Amino acid sequence: MIDIAHLTHVYPGTRKTPPRTAIDDLSLTIGDGEFCILSGPNGSGKSTLFRILCGMSLPSSGRISMGGFDLLKYPSKARAQMGVVFQSPAIDKHLSVAENLRLHAVLYGLRGGEYDHRLTEALAWTDLKDRLADKVDTLSGGLARQVELAKCLLTRPSILLLDEPTTGLDPSSRRNFIMALHKIQRERRMTVLMTSHIFSEAEDADRVAIMKGGRLLGLDSPQDLRAKLGREMVVIQSRHAESLEARIRSELGLKTRRYGDEVRLEETSNGDSLPVLEKLLARYRADIDSIAIKQPTLEDVFIHLTGQTAEQIEREQMEGAHP
Amino acid sequence: MIRVALALAHREFIRFIRQPQRVVGTVAQPILFWLFLGSGFSSSFRAPGMEHISYLEYFYPGVMLMMMLFASIFSSITIIEDRDAGFLQSVLVAPVSRLSIVLGKVLGGTAIAMVQTLIFTIAAPFLGLSLGLGSLALLIGAYVLTSMGFAAMGFLFAWPMRSSSGFHAIMMVFLMPLWMLSGALFPIEKVPGWLHILMTINPVAHALVLMRMPFYMTAEQALSDQRYLTALAVTVLWTAVCLLGSMRRVEKRDRGLVQTSLTPH
Structure with missing residues (x-):
């Protein structure tokens, strides 16, 4: 022990x-x-x-x-x-x-x-x-x-x-x-x-x-x-992530988190993801580079808890991961 | 503890043998030094009280001291290499006494120095120097003691170093002068006053006495000579100080700042 x-x-x-x-x-x-x-x-x-x-x-x-x-x-x-x-x-x-x-x-x-x-x-x-x-x-x-x-x-x-x-x-x-x-x-x-x-x-x-x-x-x-995050999440890549996030929040009243140019709707419960995705795509098509539904991985948990972006983690891994 | 120290020393020795350049370099370099300097200065060298001695002969024990110094320097550099490569950390986390870690390095360096000096001792008869059994025993004892002293001194300096270039600086400004001012190159008698003081307080000079006297005295004569006994005591003393200092350094673990000295957050 x-x-x-x-x-x-x-x-x-x-x-x-x-x-x-x-x-x-x-x-x-x-x-x-x-x-x-x-x-x-x-x-x-x-x-x-x-x-x-x-x-x-x-x-x-x-x-x-x-x-x-x-x-x-x-x-x-x-x-x-x-x-x-x-x-x-x-x-x-x-x-x-x-x-x-x-x-x-x-x-x-x-x-x-x-x-x-x-x-x-x-x-x-x-x-x-x-x-x-x-x-x-x-x-x-x-x-x-x-x-x-x-x-x-x-x-x-x-x-x-x-x-x-x-x-x-x-x-x-x-x-x-x-x-x-x-x-x-x-x-x-x-x-x-x-x-x-x-x-x-x-x-x-x-x-x-x-x-x-x-x-x-x-x-x-x-x-x-993993269960602590929603069961699924909608992940949007956007060049205008900041303004897009603000609009999703104010216009749709959805909870979001932003990591660099990625906007995540992390607390989407099972089955809700597809309608949400369709709604987002219909409204903000021009601002969205890509959109996907993801099952959370441990990496997502890590990102959620530490507030680090996937790129930051990758960069650290490339650097040999030594502080 | 001895078993651990011997195993670590054995590793040092294997590593030395497996690097033939190192073997050639450490054996050849002092011999070249001896032959070139010894022959070069022969005609101009007249030491007071040693008029019958050629410089080649005068310099002979000095070269032995140099061999030990160089063996110690090389083995100290491996401390820095071991730390860099990662080997050292596995020794440090093992449940072994910290003294055995120091002794492992020191005995390894001593063994390497012994091989060199013993080979070099073969040159004595060619200089017309004869050694009785008793004197030879004293001489070998002096080799062991002084090699250990130098190896421990090298350890003491190399332990906190993080780069071998830093250690080279220490070697050039501190370890080399200790040797140069030991009487290995020139006798103390005719030097300027300031140098005389430096040479008198140099502890390494006493090791040279241990290396030189057995060539000119029997064991009984040496052991009843006040100069020899003083030299022996001083050499034992600085060897012990370096060993204990090294052990203290290895025992020391970096420590976090204790909270009470900080403002609360």
Whole structure:
């Protein structure tokens, strides 16, 4: 279990910049065996939270318990039951796969027969069995990620933290990685907290936490998050989105939200969408570039909660998603 | 803790061996320095009290010290590389003592320096220097101690650095002068007053004493010589200070501003 209570982190300012609050009184509990995705725009505080959770930074205030151990008071005990997969590769490219795994085992006090046994277990799901003697820098990105995960599994962590682990992977490697992760998580009943910008990765999670400005905006199962938006929505692209939105509001009395040049009628209940769409098209044809009925996705939930446009999210993903 | 430190040191050594350019560079460079400078200055060098010594011979322990300094610099740069590449973070989140992280780097750097200096020791007979078993043991002890001292000093400086170019600056304005003013290049006796002061307070100069005396004394003579014992004590001291300082640096985690010092919002 990961239990975060009233966590606040304020970065000390410098002479030129004032102190900046990265995490603002955040409380979050992730139950045993739960798979939780943490998402949020750049600067939302999720990277800071991740650093604190893996014990690399000390927060300004608040409490964190990892599997029953106070992370801030007994970092070593809490660390012993944690596995961490970082965004940047934490394996040595100049060493072979086997050498990397062995070194990691020593760091966690594994040796002898126990190590051999764990190694077989940790490699069972991977495609690495024939590549153990190869240097890591000869592996593909997908295989290198498998080494990272296998390395963490060696120590049989009860808690696994992953920071955007699929960054830089092609879509099929990404899918394989996430599928393997889910399978292992279920088999071993690990508690998983993974930060991600990729909403397709969040669909299978037990819960999704969405952060912005250091606070938790939403925390629920993907289904429930979606249900919080209307069941359907009408999405209009327009070059004159601002004036169009004002007219829809005043002339039709409909509730709208605007994200850049996109006007959304997010709270359209089932079955109402088509008549609304027809009405809009009849009245404002000249101003509408495109109009569609959409089932909300997690991305829509994210956009709704954080007020970010799809383009902003895409740009952040392109930039490698680091604040 | 020792097991972890040795495993980390082993990794350093494997990485060193797997980069042949590094091996060639670190072994060849001091030897070239020694041969070129040593031969070049031979005719003009007359140290007071050491008139019978050629510059090649005078410079010999100094080159050993330089090898250790360079091994330490190279291994310190790998700290910055490890941080950049991401390897370091997985070591930091492991439940290991912070001292073993420091020792891993330091022992790795020491092992690399040892290989070089031991190879270089083969040159001693060609200079007409003879070493008894006892003196050889003292010499090897001095290699280990001084290599560790330098490696720990490099660690201390490299840990907070985020770029290797920043570390190069430290190396040129701080670490290199420590070596230059240790008596490795020229003896302290005839230098101007200000330089004499700098050389006297330079702790690294004592390491050079440990490296030079065994070539001219038996182990018993050295161990009863006040200068040798002082040099040993000072070297142990600065090595220990650098090791502890490094450990403190690794233990330090960046900390959020504590709320009470802020205006409430």
